[in-house]
Amino acid sequence: xxxxxxxxxxxxxxxxxxxxxxxxxxxxxxxxxxxxxxxxxxxxxxxxxxxxxxxxxxxxxxxxxxxxxxxxxxxxxxxxxxxxxxxxxxxxxxxxxxxxxxxxxxxxxxxxxxxxxxxxxxxxxxxxxxxxxxxxxxxxxxxxxxxxxxxxxxxxxxxxxxxxxxxxxxxxxxxxxxxx
Amino acid sequence: xxxxxxxxxxxxxxxxxxxxxxxxxxxxxxxxxxxxxxxxxxxxxxxxxxxxxxxxxxxxxxxxxxxxxxxxxxxxxxxxxxxxxxxxxxxxxxxxxxxxxxxxxxxxxxxxxxxxxxxxxxxxxxxxxxxxxxxxxxxxxxxxxxxxxxxxxxxxxxxxxxxxxxxxxxxxxxxx
Numbered sequence: 001x002x003x004x005x006x007x008x009x010x011x012x013x014x015x016x017x018x019x020x021x022x023x024x025x026x027x028x029x030x031x032x033x034x035x036x037x038x039x040x041x042x043x044x045x046x047x048x049x050x051x052x053x054x055x056x057x058x059x060x061x062x063x064x065x066x067x068x069x070x071x072x073x074x075x076x077x078x079x080x081x082x083x084x085x086x087x088x089x090x091x092x093x094x095x096x097x098x099x100x101x102x103x104x105x106x107x108x109x110x111x112x113x114x115x116x117x118x119x120x121x122x123x124x125x126x127x128x129x130x131x132x133x134x135x136x137x138x139x140x141x142x143x144x145x146x147x148x149x150x151x152x153x154x155x156x157x158x159x160x161x162x163x164x165x166x167x168x169x170x171x172x173x174x175x176x177x178x179x180x
Numbered sequence: 181x182x183x184x185x186x187x188x189x190x191x192x193x194x195x196x197x198x199x200x201x202x203x204x205x206x207x208x209x210x211x212x213x214x215x216x217x218x219x220x221x222x223x224x225x226x227x228x229x230x231x232x233x234x235x236x237x238x239x240x241x242x243x244x245x246x247x248x249x250x251x252x253x254x255x256x257x258x259x260x261x262x263x264x265x266x267x268x269x270x271x272x273x274x275x276x277x278x279x280x281x282x283x284x285x286x287x288x289x290x291x292x293x294x295x296x297x298x299x300x301x302x303x304x305x306x307x308x309x310x311x312x313x314x315x316x317x318x319x320x321x322x323x324x325x326x327x328x329x330x331x332x333x334x335x336x337x338x339x340x341x342x343x344x345x346x347x348x349x350x351x352x353x354x355x356x
Contacts, residue, residue, distance in 0.1 A: 012203070012226075020235070030194060095202070125272070130298040169214050
């Protein structure tokens with residue numbers, strides 16, 4: 001059973017670098033985390049317009065901005081479609097260990113409770129986007145796009161993020177669980 | 181309209197690359213963070229190596245639509261630390277949780293929903309954080325070559341080769 005990803009990191013890395021170059025040439029570099037706020041703003045403008053307009057951060061993406069649905073939002077919409085379609089086509093080739101909602105190394109450490117895994121994922125996601133908005137970008141906008149533009153802010157973000165993430169991962173797994 | 185279509189198509193390719201390269205896998209992300217299976221960090225460094233060279237070659241012809249993020253030190257450091265914690269806990273980043281959700285992984289969908297809530301909490305806290313962390317120590321949209329006052333390509337070429345060299349020759353997997 002082949003345990004490697006469908007394409008190697010070399011091919012994926014070169015492809016992503018070329019895609020970033022193309023995006024920067026045509027419109028602007030890649031970014032994801034801003035669109036979570038845009039999506040929040042769209043929903044909040046529909047259900048509670050007064051609340052959305054009273055917030056200085058969310059009001060930036062109102063009706064006069066076409067709800068903020070531009071290049072960036074279409075990009076994350078494309079990621080869902082492109083990722084989903086590719087997953088459908090290549091499902092058989094995906095390594096077993098990369099499938100499903102309950103990673104083997106997680107269950108080995110925290111047991112088979114799905115609730116526990118989803119609660120941790122929810123909390124992790126909450127921290128991810130709070131942190132990304134505070135720093136002004138995420139893995140795509142800061143690390144991949146930002147460092148490729150030699151931006152000082154993105155280099156700091158990359159170093160701090162990796163240092164803390166490695167530390168937390170080590171704390172979670174106590175260096176004991178094998179990758180399987 | 182054309183910009184929207186381009187955005188959609190670039191997004192499709194981005195999502196496909198992340199899925200095919202295994203970046204939407206908890207096992208792969210934690211493998212890199214535990215410094216055992218380095219494929220994801222090598223993927224990222226290769227992308228940065230190629231991207232840096234590509235962007236700064238474009239820039240020589242004035243063809244790069246760059247977008248440099250401002251360096252407000254406290255916000256970046258605090259945000260990076262919070263982001264890193266969430267990354268290690270969920271095993272996804274904002275982009276890969278979209279792809280994982282599209283694959284039908286429920287933990288990715290939980291991360292996505294958590295992310296929408298986290299972004300909303302940030303929007304509420306924004307006025308307070310703005311004064312505390314975003315306005316202080318803001319050095320603006322600075323780049324490394326800007327600090328040295330030289331043509332970006334002189335830095336981009338060695339930086340790009342350093343990234344590719346590290347990814348291809350220095351970083352090694354460490355299975356135990």
